[in-house]
Amino acid sequence: MKRLFRGLLLVGALAGAVVMVKSYLQRTDSPGEEAVRIVFDDGSTRSLASNTVEGQEFTDIAHKVLEIGV
């Protein structure tokens, strides 16, 4: 019984560690998905990721517009 409890404790600790490492890596390394693409009059483009302030400004308004339509 003691052995089983110790095993379960070990598995739980390992699972917790995996979740923590995964969330840490996602938080620090994720570049953010491209949410906005702007094409300028000279043909050049600029992409904004969803996790940038500028990208978020576009997506926040766009989301509201999409809710009600244009």
Next chain:
Amino acid sequence: MSEGRISGTESNAGGAPDGALERALGDLRALSEDIESCSVLSPTGDLQYSSHGPGVERARVAAMLGALVGLAGRSARKEGKDLASQVRVRTEAGHLLMVGLEGGGTLVATTAPEARVGLVLYDMRNARAEIKKATGEVG
């Protein structure tokens, strides 16, 4: 989804022939069935056409679209460019697409998330001449 026919509200700004803008946008929606709703914003930020019925506050829609046009303009200035000619915004709810019109207006459309956005933008760009004609803009 798109019904292929616009039942929207048009304000006859810019001396456009009656219903010409509605017809031009109806043709666009018939061609590009992924478009769920569309509107035309004048160079001064007035909503010249909205595919919405009268239930939706035109002023609210115009303000939100004006804000997006303003953000695009700010991005252009930041990059040292004159204008943003096309903007695509992807959200969980779908895509919002904006194409600049000759003379400074903006054509806006919304689509579902799974829409073929490239094709919709192509059709929107091709519709610009007809919309320009319909709005009676000189340019």
